[in-house]
Amino acid sequence: MTAQQAAQQAAQETAQRNAVVELVRIAPIADELAARFAAAGHQLYLVGGSVRDALLGRLSSDLDFTTDARPQQIMELVKGWADAIWDTGIAFGTVGAARRGTTVEITTFRADSYDRVTRNPEVQFGDSLEADLVRRDFSVNAMAVDLASKTFVDPYGGMQALAQRLLDTPATPEESFADDPLRMMRAARFASQLGFTLAPRVRTAMTEMAGEITRITAERVQMEISKLLCGAQPRLGIELLVESGIAEHVLPELPAMRLEIDEHHQHKDVYQHSLVVLEQAIDLEEPDESPDLVLRIAALLHDIGKPRTRRFTPGGGVSFHHHEVVGAKMARKRLRELRYSKEIVEDVANLVYLHLRFHGYGKGEWTDSAVRRYVTDAGDLLPRLNKLVRADCTTRNKRKAAALQRSYDDLEERIARLAEEEDLAKVRPDLDGNEIMKILGIPPGPMVGKAWQHLKELRLDNGPMAHEDAVAALLSWAKAQGLGAPEA
Structure with a gap:
């Protein structure tokens, strides 16, 4: 072992010890629970995302455990200890409980098999922690803490992967994704949420098995897309979906925006432009508020109508007339297919439809009547529309960018003045x-x-x-x- 390798190993061992100490400090409930299981002769491990997040310094109040106890035994052990118990997942070996504001899920060791037609396993309980961990999605989620001995258990290199911010699978990625193709989208989601990169073999398997995602229901896909978009770096996740080919099956409008640049460079790469708009829209969100899913979807999809409306004009030009109208229809159709709520579908479609309206403002030529109509048409979406329009400026021409921002500053000032004078948010006829x-x-x-x-x-x-x-x-x-x- 080289000196560098020895130093790395020592650092990992220190991190493991610190993680155990931190888990016990933050989650004394884990100690209480472990004592009950040990007294009954059962093992109990803190496992999965709880361990990963503790190592990342972001442990939440939701804790995941695994045990050799069977579901009915778990139920008996938490009775009299938990403030509340629920058994909705008991068929899959999971019992939920809550105590002093902390939610716990305790699952019997699993050794499932999959039919590889759906993502639903044939539930089989196991007797080994290692066998339970190997069936998990990624090695960073396949670490555990033995709560009886306060020791770290990491049979599949999760600590090293975490240190490298790398997503790899405990088993081969082909086995893992064949069992549950949704794990491919979870890889993209973790890239967004945690900034992780993919091991080469994981990226290769995702690309080769992209079509397997069609086994997954629209509702499950939608949940992963939403979590990805609300991550800290959604661009990373979106690029993974597009580059692997998965987006062709779940959001085909995204790869369709990768238009060839014409020889005269009369238009931007619409796909790359949309990713920049997404990032800029995120920068405009309020820092103390939750991620704005509607704004983020609208920013990503605001130009999806361009491929269908692209026309080349004499002299080497290109146009996208009415792409906002076409794009609104496309966004509405895609989001409905992904089973988004009616409210999200309509809000996103309306933002896509309205996102070009500001460009008629010019240097302030709009009449007060036009400003009123802009505000009225936007309705409750006006704050989001303001952000989307500002984010839609991706020109590298600093003078042009500054002029656009000044124009929007002017429009917002006029909106504020008219709102103060006329209460624009409640425009109604003068007679009811x-x-x-x-x-x-x-x-x-x-x-x-x-x-x-x-x-x-x-x-x-x-x-x-x-x-x-x-x-x-x-x-x-x-x-x-x-x-x-x-x-x-």
């Missing part, structure tokens, strides 16, 4: 439905809605109207519609 019916002498029905919409358009064009002016405008409109004079 009851007043319209009373003035026109008509019953509830479609005509009331048409009158209301007409008055709203006037409100957007002209700002607030005096009551008598609104009444006059309503009567003028009613006359044009052929409505008779109201009864006296």
